[in-house]
Amino acid sequence: xxxxxxxxxxxxxxxxxxxxxxxxxxxxxxxxxxxxxxxxxxxxxxxxxxxxxxxxxxxxxxxxxxxxxxxxxxxxxxxxxxxxxxxxxxxxxxxxxxxxxxxxxxxxxxxxxxxxxxxxxxxxxxxxxxxxxxxxxxxxxxxxxxxxxxxxxxxxxxxxxxxxxxxxxxxxxxxxxxxxxxxxxxxx
Numbered sequence: 001x002x003x004x005x006x007x008x009x010x011x012x013x014x015x016x017x018x019x020x021x022x023x024x025x026x027x028x029x030x031x032x033x034x035x036x037x038x039x040x041x042x043x044x045x046x047x048x049x050x051x052x053x054x055x056x057x058x059x060x061x062x063x064x065x066x067x068x069x070x071x072x073x074x075x076x077x078x079x080x081x082x083x084x085x086x087x088x089x090x091x092x093x094x095x096x097x098x099x100x101x102x103x104x105x106x107x108x109x110x111x112x113x114x115x116x117x118x119x120x121x122x123x124x125x126x127x128x129x130x131x132x133x134x135x136x137x138x139x140x141x142x143x144x145x146x147x148x149x150x151x152x153x154x155x156x157x158x159x160x161x162x163x164x165x166x167x168x169x170x171x172x173x174x175x176x177x178x179x180x181x182x183x184x185x186x187x188x
Contacts, residue, residue, distance in 0.1 A: 003059050005150055006067040009052040010086045011076035016137030020074070021052040023141060023163065027155035028056045036061055049084050056150055072148055075099060076123070076136050087111045097143050097183070099123035099136050104186030119147040121183040130175045138172040142179030153180060 007024065011017030018039040025037035036055040053067045069089045078100040080086060087096060092115040098107050104118040111118070123139035138160065145153055156176055161169045 004055060004057040004061065005072065005148070006070045007054040007056070007072040007074060007144075007150075008067045008070040009054070009074045009076065010080050010084055011050060011052070011137075012047045012080070013050055014047060015076045016135060017050060017074075017076050018052040020076070020137035020141050021054045023138070023156065023159050024054050024144065024151060025056070026159040026162075027151040030155040030158055031151055033058060034061050036063075040066055049080055070094065072097070072144065072150075074140055074144055076140055078102070081107070081110050087116070090116055092116070095119065095147050097121065097140060097147050099140055099143075101125065104184060108186060117147070117185055119143055119183050119185045121179050123179055126175055126178045126182065130171055130178065138175045139179040142176035143183035145176070146180045146183045147185070153177065 009017040009021050021037045025035035028035045034057045038053055040051045055061050069091055071091055072095045073086055073090050075086050075098040078098060094116045096116050097119045100107060100120050101122045102120060104120045107120055108118045121143035123136035124134050126139045127134055127136050141156055145151060145156060157173050160172050164172055
């Protein structure tokens with residue numbers, strides 16, 4: 001990992017984008033890294049588009065602003081691909097992770113992204129199968145772990161066990177593991 005990695009999360013109010021950002025940051029802390037995690041929203045209502053941000057670094061982080069040129073973009077709700085420029089400012093060598101059943105090549109076409117690695121994961125399907133609810137934040141965390149290696153699965157599992165009660169934690173860990181396995185890439 002280079003010294004600073006910046007992740008921008010796109011979701012809708014109530015989907016857990018900020019929670020996913022926080023869980024990723026806490027997993028990075030377990031691994032001895034410096035972090036920041038913060039949302040960007042105002043009086044949005046449930047379901048309105050929002051962004052959250054995570055910074056992970058091997059050295060202290062001195063920036064205190066939104067992320068304009070992310071290394072990684074994560075999209076929890078695929079309908080945002082039509083309404084929000086989720087790839088705005090992403091670095092040429094960046095990684096995009098999208099919750100969708102579509103193959104990465106289709107997402108690449110929609111985003112007009114040329115150089116970024118595009119990963120997709122059917123996070124909603126995985127969440128419905130294991131949690132019986134369309135809550136995708138932990139599923140995309142599994143895909144982000146595989147796509148970026150920013151944190152290991154063991155660290156994510158630790159923070160999930162601290163965040164949720166036992167049964168819910170174990171089901172979310174199952175979601176993370178399944179999404180890690182099912183995430184696919186098209187880096188053409």
